[in-house]
Amino acid sequence: MDKRSTKKSLSVQTLRRLPNYLNYLKGLDASKDEYISASALAAQLRLNEVQVRKDLAAVSPTKGKPRAGFEIRQLIIGLEEHLGYNSIDEAILVGAGKLGRALLSYEGFKNAGLNIVAAFDTNPDLQNKSLDGKFVFPLDRLVNLSQRMKIHIGIITVPAEAAQEVCDLLVEGGVLAIWNFAPVVLQVPEHVYLRNENMAASLALISQHLQEKFTEEA
Amino acid sequence: MDKRSTKKSLSVQTLRRLPNYLNYLKGLDASKDEYISASALAAQLRLNEVQVRKDLAAVSPTKGKPRAGFEIRQLIIGLEEHLGYNSIDEAILVGAGKLGRALLSYEGFKNAGLNIVAAFDTNPDLQNKSLDGKFVFPLDRLVNLSQRMKIHIGIITVPAEAAQEVCDLLVEGGVLAIWNFAPVVLQVPEHVYLRNENMAASLALISQHLQEKFTEEA
């Protein structure tokens, strides 16, 4: 099979692990080791060894060498390819509040193929100047600019009340995916991919874990 | 083997969905309807109907009435209980940068049972004054304060380079769970629960979806 354009659709769970592999591998001293074993990776990331090996086998363009492991550089290439980090996606962000600004300057995105090209906000004090390196436009420019720049991703970091309205604007602006940080359920057309970043869900997992721990001890 | 196989432990996936139910239900006009059907909820949240019914059956203190649905108020009570929103957990946050500040003022936490009682930062300009309602201490006070206040949760919002160091301090301070927003793999002792908030993972899912869409059309 063609290895470059094969979009072997990986499972969602696998895909969630890939950024961690990539992250860790990039953090290694490149001059130190040329190979890394699935076992070592699993130990470092606290994952099941076989699982890691399967994941690596799925994304690595080259096979792993017994006794040595996988070639780190090839792994990185494979990971980035499967993660779509090569084809940079351009995004616009709506809501230059604290969370919005945090995302605008979030380190992780630089390497992840996401390029936030502009921000939007209703607050006149923030408009028409740069914030964290991104220019902030008034909201009424959104649809026009988005269409002209052929933006694919819209990021929503506005308060819950305004989220649906912003969402509609983004859809009108022609985005294909919406990354929603507001704690509301948004309604989008069928063809638009909606991804909710739900802090509360993570918090729930932590919370349950602590509760279980306490009831356990009691 | 499985040490936390307790009574009513819901699956991780279920637990992830619960905040969404709660969120939606709270957003409803309480005076409008007293009951809601699993079908209606499923349609609104774009989930499978049976799945929603199962989830609701698991968390609702009362049974659902055929033809009517589940009693909304009871559902909310049940959800909050399972999510641990009643037993408020106290947390400290390290790293009062943009992301840290975003979390300090995040609306959602108020209702989610998480109380961030203090923040820490190495930057002297931020220290010893309030930021978004939370007092910012120098980092060297962390261990002492954490121990004395018996804090359970530590939130890390520092740059990647400093994350492990902060993590160690939190562990020394006796926290039981760490919520890590830095894009690195942290090493923690066995008894500490580590939860990584991985923005890049979500991004990967969006990215893949877009890529699939494009290759599909081509």
Place this chain on the structure above:
DNA sequence: GATCAATCAGTACAATTGTATCGATTGGTC
């Protein structure tokens, strides 16, 4: 170059999760 240890690769299996289907229950309507 023979042996050994570490690692990869493939298969089989178990657990979890999501989906479909069927009967049971209830409130509204005539």
Place this chain on the structure above:
DNA sequence: GACCAATCGATACAATTGTACTGATTGATC
């Protein structure tokens, strides 16, 4: 009061995911 439609509850089934095991391959060591 009998019927109908909507919904719940339970069971069974399919798909996915995680784990265990066995054999094959390779590099290092002597």
